[in-house]
Amino acid sequence: MNIVETPLPGVLLFEPSVFGDSRGFFVESFRASWLAQAGIDATFVQDNQSRSRRGVLRGLHYQRVNPQGKLVRAARGEVYDVAVDIRRDSPYFGQWFGTRLDDVSHRLLWIPPGFAHGFCVLSDEADFAYKCTQYYDAASDAGVRWDDPALGIDWPALEVAPQLSDKDLQHPCLAERTPQSLPSYRLAR
Structure with a gap:
């Protein structure tokens, strides 16, 4: 397993070993020691899959209260995954990192607490699985517009227009969010 730092401090890629032969493959999709090795002190309380x-395109989502840290992967298919630092007072506020996740590299x-998160599906279908450090709280649910021009996220060219939920279409741009509606840099590290 290899840990790769990204341009956003705290956002890390984990590259597990994949063992394959003519029968298929085997991969460890989670190991607590990986997080410990990376200096991450996280306890997961909820697993989700879509x-x-x-x-x-799903996102960009976050929770105003009790921000979630997420360990995400494409269990099947391929996605382009994005993390955006929206922690008020963060030196990296408004910066993003994106990468492809797939069922070949695994x-x-x-994504640490305090980041907005989203992904778009690049394969015919994708199963997206993730572990969360906080329970989902509908009252705290919030988002940032996926195509906020100030963020300038370089989403991959899609063969069709992105398909978003009605909720995701209504998210405001990051500059329209009040500081009180964003996670704190000090509390979410």
């Missing part, structure tokens, strides 16, 4: 078809992305 299935989406090509062109579906890479995982650690």
Whole structure:
């Protein structure tokens, strides 16, 4: 297993060993010691999984209270995954990192608490699985517009227009969010 630092401090890629032969493959998709080795002190309380078809874009999501740290992966198919630092007072505020996750490399992305998160599906279908450090709280659910021009996220060119939920279409740009509606840099590290 290899740990790769990204341009956003705290956002890490985990590259597990994949053992394959004519029968298929075997991969460890999670090991607590990986996080410990990377200096991450996280306890996961909830696992989630979604299935989406090509062109579906989910995000950019976060929780105003009790921000979630997420360990994400594409269990099947391929996605482009994005983390955006939205922690008020962070020196990296408004910066983002994106990467492809797929069921061939089995890479995982650690997204610390205080980051907005989203992904778009590049394969015909994708199963997206992730572990969370906090329970989902509908009252705290919030988001940032996926195509916020100030963020300038370089989403991959899709063969079809991105398909978003009605909720995701309504998210404001980051500059329209009040500081009180964003996670704190000091509390979410």
